Amino acid sequence: MEISAIETRAETDARLEERLIYGSYPEVVTTNDREQKILYLKEIVNSYLYKDILELDGIRNSDKIVKLLQLLVFQIGKEISHTELGRQLSMSKNTVDRYLDLLEKSFVVFKLRGFSRNLRKEISKNPRYYFYDTGIRNALINNFNLLSMRDDIGMLWENYIIVERLKKQEYQKIPANNYFWRTYDRKEIDFVEESEGKLCGYEIKWSDKRHKAPRQWLETYKDSEYHVITKANYLEFIQ
Structure with missing residues (x-):
């Protein structure tokens, strides 16, 4: 659902905490009852994730795919090794590949x-995974606590901003390729957007502290742009 079509930027901003906790499903957005929001999200997880998807692909071992999702919950913004996931879940890499492709x-x-275009030090092998909806992400670990009681705000914020940016690209028909950028010496940019010959790097931060662009990024991609997305300027980025 395109949020900007049904509410103003001021309304979206006022509901930011709700979006991070309960996500953006229409049935969740349109009710003010907290218990109804949670009930709906749990129903999606229990019926759609645990039943419909698994039955659709003939998967019988539902515990494994649920545990796979729960591992992804805590690794938002980190590179994911399919081999390592398989080791943690006692599954083959091919099975992990199949499950992730299905999801x-x-x-x-x-x-x-x-x-990665120019530097040998740039990391490009392992991907990062995000959830299409933060409410589903939280339902998987049964954590609907307020932001003041959470230690995963950074992950929620990064996930929310990136998925909402992808929605904006789709709704406004912005042609773009999307990436993250990281070097082996831990210099990184959360979100890189390549559109119509223009390269933009975005660092996504919950705090309003100033952040400088990585020197290697500026030196290697001299014509690129770099921006920090915070609570002060995110609305223009996603709407």
Whole structure:
């Protein structure tokens, strides 16, 4: 659902905490009852994720795919090794590949790949995974606490901003390739957008502290732009 079509920027901003906690499903957005929001999200997880998707692909071992999703919940913004996931879940890499492909096709998660053009030090092998809806992400771990009581605000914020940016690209028909950027010496940019020959790097921060662009990024991609997305300027980025 395109939020900007049904509410003003001021209304979106006022409901930011709700969006981070409960997500953006229409049935969730249109009710003010907290318990109804939680009930609906749990129903989606229990019926759609645990039943419909698994039955659709003939998967019988539902515990494994649920545990896979729960591992992804806590690794938002980090590179994911399919081999390592398989080791943690006692599954083959091929099975992990199959499950993740199914979850992507079912619009539960999506991935960003690393951007690499010039530097040998740039990381591009392992992707990062994000959830299409933060409410589903929170339902998987049964955590609907207020932001003041959470230690995962950074992950929620990064996930929310990136998925809302992808929605904006779709609704406004912005042609773009999307990546993250990271080097082996831990210099990174959360979101890189390549559109119509223009390269923009975006660092996504919950705090309003000033952040400088990585020197290697500026030196390597001299014609690129760099911006920091915070609570002070995010609305223009996603609407």
